[in-house]
Amino acid sequence: MHNNSRVGVWLISLTCNCKRDRVINTLRLVFYLLLPWLSSIGRAVDDIASSGKTKRLEFVVFPSCGRGSKPQLAESGQQLMSFSRSYPITFEWLTRLKLNSLAFGDSDVPSLINACHRLEHLSFRFCSLVKYSVLKIDAPCSRLQTLEFIGFRQCARIELISVPDLRRLECHSCLKENPPVRFGYVPQLHDIWVRPEHPGQCTPIFSNLRDVYFYNIFVECDLNWTLFILEAAPSLQKFHLSRHSCVNGSEDIDEKTNVVWEPSENLKYLNLKLLVMNGFSEEDKVMDYVRLVMERAVGLKRIELSNKHMCVKCNSLEYPRKFLVDEATKHRVSEQLTHGLSSAVKIIIG
Known part of the structure; x- marks a missing residue:
């Protein structure tokens, strides 16, 4: 059902299994918060959700x-x-909730999360707090996996006290104070969207970070920008990069291939021990990047370079650049990387 006027806009997308009493498996509603229509939406969705058979x-x-x-x-x-x-x-049966241009009290967001027991994805776009304050999220029983704050205003800081299933956090264009996010109990978190910005602004967040994985970096993209994480995370010991352009494309991949950012001059990375690069190729920008890391990471012990990368999105084994891995090539690459350097790092090419 679709109505273009502001009077009760419903955009409904659903899938159902007609062979089983027309059970609605997936239901998506887009609507304005108009009081005369909210009760109709609530009653209709209650009838559907109360069957306990709606999955999404x-x-x-x-x-x-x-x-x-x-x-x-x-x-x-x-x-x-x-x-x-x-x-x-x-709301107990909600699995995804996307909120646009709303303002909340201090306790509203935690209350909303705790009311949505099955919520997996929560997005705030151009929302705000009513009063400038700290947003604290303590939801130890939630199933929340993805949390987005896009243009979130009037917020001094976001504190993730306990969100045990959280896997991805996106937070940008929203906070002026640093650190913008404090991490409590988030044991599953492995994907954080960040802008490459001055490391001093990121260090309070990443000061205890030990391992970092950067996936699906465009093969056309310069790599120097990734060094901002080495500067921002002084305790970092293992750094993994995968270069790959997904052949099927993805709405999550930024079309921009050149990120402008220059590493600080003469800064040394004291604790980095391992650099792993998948999608390695024998081209100037890649070779220069690896040498730069070797020059800066004075405690580096091992480098692992591979031209293979299995993409989990397009399920294809891709070779970003033609690179023949034979003994002669391995020897040549190792010599080029170590030429003029006193580093005793072990280089593994395969």
Whole structure:
């Protein structure tokens, strides 16, 4: 059902299994927070969710006022909270929730997360807190796996006290104070979207980081920008990079292939012990990058270089550049990398 007017906009996308009493497996609703229509949405979704057979339920929510004033956005935020309290079954079955241009009180976001027991993906786009304060998320029983803060305002800091299933965090264009995020109990977290910015701004976040993995870096992209993480994480010991351009494409991959960032001059990385690069090729920018790391990482013990990379997105084994791995090539590459350097690092090419 689709209505282009602001009076109760419903964009419904669903899949069902008609062979089994028309069970709705997936339901996606896009709507404005208009009071006359929220009860209709709540009752309809309650009927569907109460069967316990819906696997995916997603809400994409916009304020009734569009790009309104701060009081109007705060009112819309409270309408959402009231909606969640009035229809607990609906929100209990939510698996994805995308919120746009809403303002929340200090306790609203944690309450919302705890009310959505099955929530896996939560996105805030151009939302804010009503008052400038710290957002604390303590949800030890949640299933939340992805958390996005895009243009999140009026927030001094985000504290992830306990989010045990969180795997991916995206946070940008939102916070002026640093550190913007403090990590508590997030044992599953392995994917953090960050901008390459001045390491001094990132060090409070990454000061205890030991291992870093960068996946699917465009083969056309310069690599020097990745050194910002070495400067920002002084305790880093293992650094893994994979160069690959997914042949099937991905909405998660930035179209930009050249990131402009220069490493600080003469800075040494004291604790790095291992550099691993998949998608290695014998080209100037790659060779220069590896030599730069060797020059800076005074404690480096081992480098592992491979021209292979298995992409989990396109499920293909790709060779970013033609690179013949034979004994003569291995010897030549090792000599080029170590020429003029006193480093005793062990180089493994395969």
